[in-house]
Amino acid sequence: MIKSISESAGPLNLTEKLFSLTYQITCRVALGKNDEDRELLYEFVIEALNLLGSLSATDIFPYFGWIIDKFTGFSSRLGKCFSVFDAFYQKVINEHLDPKRKKEEDEDIIDVLLGLRTNQSGAAGLTISHIKGLLMNIFFGGVDTSTSTMTWAMTELVRKPETMKKVQYEIRNCIGKKGKVEESDINQLQYLKMVVKETLRLHPPGTLLGPRESMNHCNINGYDIFPKTRVMVNVWAIGRSSEYWENPEEFFPERFMNKSIDFRGQDFEFLPFGSGRRVCPGMNMGLATIELALANLLYSFNWELSIGVVKEDINMDEQYGVTVCKKFPLHLVPIKHN
Template identity: 60%
Template sequence: MIALFTMPLWLLPIIVLLPFILILKSKQVRRTNLPPGPPKLPIIGNLHQLGELPHRSLRQLSKEYGPIMHLELGGMPTVVVSSSEIASEMMKSHDLDCCSRPDLMGPRRLSYNFYDIAFGPYSEYWREMRKVCVLELFSVKRVQSYNSVREEKVGSMINSISKSSSSTPINLSEMLFALTDDITCRVAFGKSYKGRDFDNGRFGEAVNEAMTMLGSFSGADFFSYVGWIMDKFTGLHGRRERCFHEFDHFYQNVIDEHLKNERDESEHEDIIDVLLKVGRDHTGAGSLTHDHIKGLLMNIFLGGVDTGAVLMEWAMTELAKNPEVMKKVQEEIRNTVGKKGKVAEADIDNLKFFKMVMKESLRLHPSLPLLPPREAINHFTINGYNIYPKTRVLVNAWAIGRDPKNWENPEKFMPERFMDSSIDYKGTHFELLPFGAGRRMCPGMNMGLSTVELALANLLYSFDWELPDGMKKEHINMDDQAGLAAHKKTPLYLVPIIKY
């Protein structure tokens, strides 16, 4: 969500715009009985306290100021939630009161804007788009229909690893990103765009640029009406314009290809086929236009490619750092699957300990440590504190997953903790919130996890994994880096030893 606070460049436009900001702040309505929070500086409020990794900084602040904390991020009143109890109040008891999204680009929005579905305000339009996602794109039946795509691509990755030198470390982080990118392209477009030119770069590079734009500091996110000038000054506005116009052009070409080609009924429907059919079946008010389709596609890519790769990257990192756990889960997978040569999706439900490993990875390393921000649309109270309309709400899923009140030895990777536990990640247990909860819960959870589980299970079945020569498990870098999704700061290199 927020990054690059170490750059001094963003301070200059704030100083230049100081008189305007002071005038706007003087007109704000005084709010009383707010949650506790740290002292703030004039104009920038508490922005300076976020640091390079906001989820870590906010967790540290919550230890002093409590599980519900008030900050002023520039001109934006913000409430930070860092406990499962407050998260339950916020996303269950008061879900409707704070189910909107802040306008993350202020009044000077990009001329082509793909935020509306995932990050847009609560509205009839948003409800209709979410209904399309839930009923048409990510239903259980639809997710299962892409089984052959996932198995084909995972099989190709396994074959590629098998052909590599047995003593040469492979960049598993890069390989996992390529896998999720390739599967998402096939599911969305019907074919792979791996390596294809994408205006000024490659498709994967364009996705990376979009994620960087979303994770960069934006003045418009924190200073209404004047922040867009800061983004012009730093060049962020222009980069976003170029990035999303490139996607606009690309998506339109792909849509046109689908409209021109008559597809055989026996061919596998991809997501664009489904959306074009929904558009034809529902005309008039509320119909699905090409721009709506582009918006849905953008949300699928930004919500699926990076986050799935990040989860697999961290899961394999934790297993490499805990070889006894890796050995245990490999034994379960190999004993269950036998000598079939690969893990099929039908085998996954029989892998009980593997499922625990997945939960533990999601607990320690949610792909989005700070859930996408909500915005209050009504006044309500929590723990006696006032939450006013237009207050931004940040739920620190990373901190909640490491709360010692809920978890024994919270910093330790210990999948056995889920042995006799009913806790899951589907939005009903607020101790574990990698996908959020309530109206804003991630609709593509099942689609993403299907890829992650199949890929991880096959990597653990097909190979034994060793650290590069001379490296010990204590040397594995566990730092994460700033950005929308919490990638490892350094790529994961492991040596595969063929087993099957």
């Protein structure tokens, strides 16, 4: 990504670059190496994310909504996506089952999942359909969320140049002339970690978490919540509540300085990855991608707005979908830093 940005001249669509990066990483981790197939799937991942994020008539009217969905073309788009993904996963799984494949060299998530399938102890016993479902989760849980967090982090930083300078100073001071930030450097970058936390506080991509269902009767703030009630937890609103945060609308990473508050699901005022047994299983992978990519973007380039654009012009609207993302892509001008 850094190389391709270095080669581009003038303003670039940073959101697109970040999406492509997380997509490539996810493919590599989930499917192993196969460049040709990745290209093929790219447009369907975007289409599927759009479909998953939109409301279908069947969701609202389960008995007859399908007629409307058929009429609007929603069903056929969904069917097409399903066939493409199903055939694609089957092909990749078959390749992995090929005895001629050298496993030790290329082990990826499919190898691990296939291993669980053949486990006769009864502990896992995954079927091929389970494996396809899990691959789907990895794609749709991982790509959009990480892209959105990095896009918002860069957006907030260009809106606050003094914070941008501070985080760049930390990274450049720590890395020196090494040329790039590596994973092993990340733990030294404490201010960068605060920037990521602050971004997740203001812009959690999983705004309402996964829906829950209450098991027992309880009373919250005088409201009776009966068993089997669908419960939505609005972490977006909690993260911006003045009850828990000082100047909640301000992007101020320093608020996390010398505070033990973390996003691992124990501090209920800050739950960008959720909590409990449905907590995000991709948290570490997401953070690794976000921190490393942001660190390298900030190390290698200074970032400016296009000529004639001022920071007050940056549109901060959100777009509802599977995740809540920045509505309009972020366009910035990279200036190579030596």
